[in-house]
Amino acid sequence: MIEEIRIRELGVIRDARLPLSPGFTVLTGETGAGKTMVVTGLGLLMGERADAAAVRTGADAAVVEGRLVVDADGPAAARAVEAGGELDDGALLLVRTLASSGRSRAHVGGRGAPVGVLSDLAEHLVAVHGQTDQLRLRSGAQQLRVLDAFAGAALAADLAGYQEQYERWRRVSAEHADVLAHGQERAREAELLRLGLEDVERVEPQPGEDAALREESERLLNVEQLRVAADDAHAALTGETAGADGTDAGEGGADTRVEAARRALAAGGEHDPALAALAARAAEIAYLLTDLSGDVAEYAAGLEADPTRLAAVEERRAVLSGLVRRYGSAEAAEGHPGIDAVLAWSQRAARRLLDLDDDGRLDALAAERDEAEAELRRIAARLSAARSAAALELQGRVAVELAALAMPSARLEVAVTTTADLGPAGCDGVELLLAAHSGAAPRPLARGASGGELSRVMLALEVVLAGADPVPTMVFDEVDAGVGGRAAVEIGRRLARLARSTQVLVVTHLPQVAAFADHHLTVVKTDDGTVTESGVVHLDDEGRIAELARMLSGSGTGTARAHAEELLRSSREPGAGPDGEGVEQAPAGAPAPPVPAPAKAAKRVPAARAPRSGAARVRRSSS
Numbered sequence: 001m002i003e004e005i006r007i008r009e010l011g012v013i014r015d016a017r018l019p020l021s022p023g024f025t026v027l028t029g030e031t032g033a034g035k036t037m038v039v040t041g042l043g044l045l046m047g048e049r050a051d052a053a054a055v056r057t058g059a060d061a062a063v064v065e066g067r068l069v070v071d072a073d074g075p076a077a078a079r080a081v082e083a084g085g086e087l088d089d090g091a092l093l094l095v096r097t098l099a100s101s102g103r104s105r106a107h108v109g110g111r112g113a114p115v116g117v118l119s120d121l122a123e124h125l126v127a128v129h130g131q132t133d134q135l136r137l138r139s140g141a142q143q144l145r146v147l148d149a150f151a152g153a154a155l156a157a158d159l160a161g162y163q164e165q166y167e168r169w170r171r172v173s174a175e176h177a178d179v180l181a182h183g184q185e186r187a188r189e190a191e192l193l194r195l196g197l198e199d200v201e202r203v204e205p206q207p208g209e210d211a212a213l214r215e216e217s218e219r220l221l222n223v224e225q226l227r228v229a230a231d232d233a234h235a236a237l238t239g240e241t242a243g244a245d246g247t248d249a250g251e252g253g254a255d256t257r258v259e260a261a262r263r264a265l266a267a268g269g270e271h272d273p274a275l276a277a278l279a280a281r282a283a284e285i286a287y288l289l290t291d292l293s294g295d296v297a298e299y300a301a302g303l304e305a306d307p308t309r310l311a312a313v314e315e316r317r318a319v320l321s322g323l324v325r326r327y328g329s330a331e332a333a334e335g336h337p338g339i340d341a342v343l344a345w346s347q348r349a350a351r352r353l354l355d356l357d358d359d360g361r362l363d364a365l366a367a368e369r370d371e372a373e374a375e376l377r378r379i380a381a382r383l384s385a386a387r388s389a390a391a392l393e394l395q396g397r398v399a400v401e402l403a404a405l406a407m408p409s410a411r412l413e414v415a416v417t418t419t420a421d422l423g424p425a426g427c428d429g430v431e432l433l434l435a436a437h438s439g440a441a442p443r444p445l446a447r448g449a450s451g452g453e454l455s456r457v458m459l460a461l462e463v464v465l466a467g468a469d470p471v472p473t474m475v476f477d478e479v480d481a482g483v484g485g486r487a488a489v490e491i492g493r494r495l496a497r498l499a500r501s502t503q504v505l506v507v508t509h510l511p512q513v514a515a516f517a518d519h520h521l522t523v524v525k526t527d528d529g530t531v532t533e534s535g536v537v538h539l540d541d542e543g544r545i546a547e548l549a550r551m552l553s554g555s556g557t558g559t560a561r562a563h564a565e566e567l568l569r570s571s572r573e574p575g576a577g578p579d580g581e582g583v584e585q586a587p588a589g590a591p592a593p594p595v596p597a598p599a600k601a602a603k604r605v606p607a608a609r610a611p612r613s614g615a616a617r618v619r620r621s622s623s
Helices: 035-045 075-082 115-125 140-151 153-181 183-203 209-221 223-238 254-268 273-302 307-327 329-333 338-356 361-404 451-465 485-498 541-553 558-572 612-622
Strands: 002-010 013-019 024-029 061-069 091-099 104-108 111-113 126-129 411-423 426-435 473-477 503-507 519-523 536-538
Touching: 002 035, 013 035, 013 536, 024 035, 024 485, 035 061, 035 091, 035 126, 035 473, 035 503, 075 091, 075 115, 091 115, 104 115, 111 115, 115 126, 126 451, 140 153, 140 361, 140 426, 140 451, 153 183, 153 361, 183 307, 183 338, 209 223, 209 307, 209 338, 223 254, 223 273, 254 273, 307 338, 329 338, 361 411, 361 426, 361 451, 361 485, 411 451, 426 451, 451 473, 451 485, 485 503, 519 541, 541 558
Parallel strands: 024 503, 024 519, 126 473, 473 503
Antiparallel strands: 002 013, 002 061, 061 091, 091 104, 104 111, 411 426, 519 536
């Protein structure tokens, strides 16, 4: 819902602010006062193409600002956040600046954004039905979406199932096409993988083998140095060193000294348990030293220079290093060290090879694709039938509305065209066609009627679609062009009905339409021919009577005021409302228009109920 619009330096508007409310708001004023320029400004705010000629003469730029209340979880808020904007206490601030040079800028939620973002937001926020532009149902995709919404829950369930199956069909079809189109590439990839796996299988590497061979190579290369170190360690532990005659020339090693310490502690331990405990620890150390000296002696005895083994180790290491260079680089980057990276690659390559060598995969994908397509076509047939039925019902309901809007010979056709092509929403295309009179051939909606007729057709559509495909705000620019009398009254009634479920802003010259509004704004020029903030007036009941009198006769004479009072009073009578006695009845057998759920009561000043005869006189005089 639009809370407020501010327009500066646009056409005759120098600086004007329009506070808007829920329900039905009407905008009136003398011809040329700038009423339609308000709609032009709103169109700019919704991303319409900008015309630098609209900038007021002498001004550098025109600026249109809007504050719109949006659902924080809705698509409009999501699109604004995606563009970098932010909500301000549940409201979205939009700004469009049009320089006199022709350059245009947009701001969404306090951030600069492409003008296209405003157009994206408009789809969810505002429907503008003007004399020259209809910013709703502009494309076949939008018309299809609206028809689906009108069809209701039965079609929605099938559509959800169709879209889920459609994604599966697309995925499988793409995979099948990829396998088919890249057969030679896959064959080459399979051959390379097969050669690599054979290379690895010939070597038969073991996990951690390269690390173990590196340690063995280090030991074989330094065997003499290791033997000296072991002998020195053994002598230090045992005190045994060989003399010139081969006898032991040692003075006692660590084990002898520890044993001597144990005996001394044990002797004293007879008198003190603490010393006895230390003797026990010394005995444990003596055992450990004895084991250690034995292990060192065994290690020294096992050391042997073996050039043949060293050569074999180095050759094996070279082979493993070659495997790592060829196949282990990618896996090494993922944390697999050395030959373990090659083993990881071989496992992945084996799985990929099975995938590439699966001769039945192409057939399996084709079968799955055909199964998904068959199911899609079954659902699409149900969608087409439901849409055709909904199209007939929509045509009938719109025909009832058009008859009441002084277009009894007009005919709206909802053409549903079914093709063999599967699309995201089925096989159907939808186009709204209008025959403006009985002798006219149906033409696309935008080219089938004059501006005023087209606005009335859109009003009829919106009334029928109310509740099924809601838009928070609808704007009608001179929807009453070329009509009067009873048709004007019916337009007012239907706008009031539409305002039960959405915010409605109407620019009009007809008092019969203005009388049904919940809120009445009038635009008044200043002496210099421009509109300022003080020139946009929110009328109370007395002001509305004066404005309606002006619209009726061009003056505020007593007769015009009396007529205006009766017109305003009769529009508020229960029988004169959107569903009252004055609403034209549908032909026998035609479906009745839907009645939206009541909205919150509009703020109106209570008026006395006029006698039935008086109401009848007002309707006759205004027709």
